[in-house]
Amino acid sequence: MRPYPPSSQMPAPSAPASNEAPPSEKAATPNPRKLAALTFLDQARLFIDQNRPDDAIRTLEQAINLYPKSGDAYYYLAEAWRLKGNFSQALEFNRIAEIYLQGSDLWAERVASQKRRINQIQE
């Protein structure tokens, strides 16, 4: 068993998707899938920091399988593919991240900035 701490110790979800349940409802019943996916997201971020894109992708696949609306997971997938030098895949995942993170200005900016970075490298 991997040492997965309780979800309360996990970082808060970064960017709610716009079409989800209203905030009051979400606060009352946190989505268990989303909380479980956060565990993998956290791990994937570490792998990316350690320049281990293959491990990051495998972990993010787990996160997406758990919670397919995880915009953060697609953002980091784009980041991992960028690290691997596959920019077309990176752009595809950046595009999906854009859909799921559209509700947050902060994330929208990060996604746009990521897109610029990928395009710059491609050029």
Next chain:
Amino acid sequence: MKKKSFFRRLITLLFFVGAGLAFLISIGATVKYVSSLATDIESRFAGRRWNIPSRVYSDTTLVYVGQTINRSLLEQKLDRLGYRRMASPPSRQGEMRVAPDRLEIYLHEFKSPTFRQESIPVEIRFDGNRVHRISLANAGENVSLIELEPEELMLYFGPDREQRLILSSRELPPHLINAVLAAEDHRFYKHHGFEIKSILRAFFANLQKGAIAQGGSTITQQLAKNYFLTPERTFKRKLKELLISLILEYRYSKDEILEIYLNEIYYGQKGSVSINGIGEAAQFYFDKRVENLSLAEAATLAGLIKAPNHYSPYLDLERCLARRNWVLQVMNKRGWLSETEYLDAVAQPLTPAGYSGYRRQAPYFMDYLTHQLTQLYTHDTLSSEGLSIFTTLDTQVQMAAEQALRRGLERLESIMPALVKQEPKERLQGAIVVMRPKTGYMLAMVGGRDYGTSQFNRVTHARRQPGSLFKPFVYLTGLQKFPLAKKLSNAPQTFDVEGTPWRPKNFNADAEPVVTVREALTHSYNIATVNLALAIGLDEVVKKAGSFHFSANLRPYPSIALGAFELTPLELARAYCAFAADGVLPYPLSIKDVTNENSQVIESRHLKVERLTSPAEAYIMNDLLRGVVISGTATSLKNWGVDWPVGGKTGTTNDYRDAWFVGYTPNILALIWVGFDNGTSLGTTGAGAALPIWADLITSLPQYESQEWFVMPPGVQQTLVCQESGRVATGKCCPRTMTELVLENAPASGACERHPCTSRLERFWKELKRIAP
């Protein structure tokens, strides 16, 4: 006299020369023979010493707080993983206790490069079928999720069908080595490969009997016999054994000889598979790695070497216990155990782990996987190099799919006796493929009703007409030009196909003569769909369908709109994934990682996607296909207990030869096909034959239910549209409006041109005319 003496001397001389020559020749021959034996031994030890079958594993299983699960499937999985049900709290790895409100599991230790599981006890508390809390039983600490180890699905055996876990001498605990030496050869570290005393004792015993009856073998001799020689009992073979032993002792260290011996020895049978080596034996008899064996367990394994099937704890526990205690006694006598250690060990009960015989799971998936693996590795490599192949298969989904198909086909046969065929190969068939639409993970594959009767994998090899399952690809092609509210003719008509009249019919003869694009797909109207395809342009439809990598040679005939060509179920399932994956087509993944016997990753397959359509178009397709379930041909899903958001499509081909249903949520996609291999009519539709199987499958997998739907992406909006033109309504100028999804910036999404509003006066006048014509 002198002459006679000369001849005598000559003969004597010749005799001695001859004898000398013969001696030299025999010495030379012996040296040559020994040298060739030594070369043979070295070459065999220098290369791969044993054939290790590659092992195929399922995916890991997540259990997390808040998850709704099918407890029966989870418990079955734990059974298959070898967890033993106990009445008391689990006290060692591989044990579990099942209670109505909780599950206590002492997890197995499992290591792979991508997954590491410690051997710790956990407790899962349930609130009904929902996971309420997961805690580490020892520490009382709560955790958010646990990941159960992958399940061993299959081994690629060579002809010898041997299962073996190779260990190095560094991994062998001293008490295990001492136990083996006590049982088999306590002077191992003192002799040079043989014991003259033992050989003489055996020699005289054998002489008395006139044949080889006693061995008197050291560990080195046993290794020579087991590894290099046949089991025949002759003096010649015994001599050879002695020579090999001497060579082994000369060429290799004692530790090396012991390591090879402990990896080589036969340890009994697991069904048709032989257990070899002490590493595999530790797993088989005690479900442990050797380093975790207790003294008593180590002595048991040492005691088994002499006759593993005779002393097996699975066959005779008392006999095994007596043998174990004898080994402990010898250890004590040799001074390798203190009196206290001896008494403690002897007092230990003997509790073997229990096992289930080797059986192949998910056979159609395995064939599919093998086909892919053999593109990477030869059969010899797979059966000898001990690779570990980690797959995407979820055994709970696989079991549920197998059950759903069996139950569904039996249900059909019971309500439609005409479908019952006596000949096994002619029976009603079905196929199921289940995928994660976003990642392309293949969760389950059932290629037929009974693998024993028919190994033909219908998921990957049956080329069948998709019928109406193809229609969504026509509608996708038309999204830019034809808004969902656009009217289509659905009245019976004759189409000219290269000079030949063609009259497609709707399933429902009373269908409305004019329907919207949405209605046409919701109710799967054939005539309206053909009209749409013709209006879009058949070449466009072929081009769009081609982008989904369908293997069929698609031709621009009107019948293409009704799926009158052949595809495999897997191709169709994959294509539908693109709708559920925001317009990107995932590559179907069955292999995740392959590691070599040193646990190094040698192959890794990742989620890869290819964009086929925009997220906005994919979202509209999802909405249309959800409509099929809400108010179209798949409304019966709710009667089968599916009351959460699902997109789906039914399909039925000419003369009811094929019944299809594909259904999906953001989390899971499953495609069902039902039919006869020879194309005999089923006499029922996709909704009647395939849909109930889908519902049975999905309702038994609550862990895949999310109750969620897709997020609306940029580029699509819900707005008022003119019911006449299908375009965005112009204020109040359009006489009849409805709410509908439209693609922003699409040619079809402009303002209604049929009812332009140029001024307030005109609008007022038009409104007035509408109210009082």
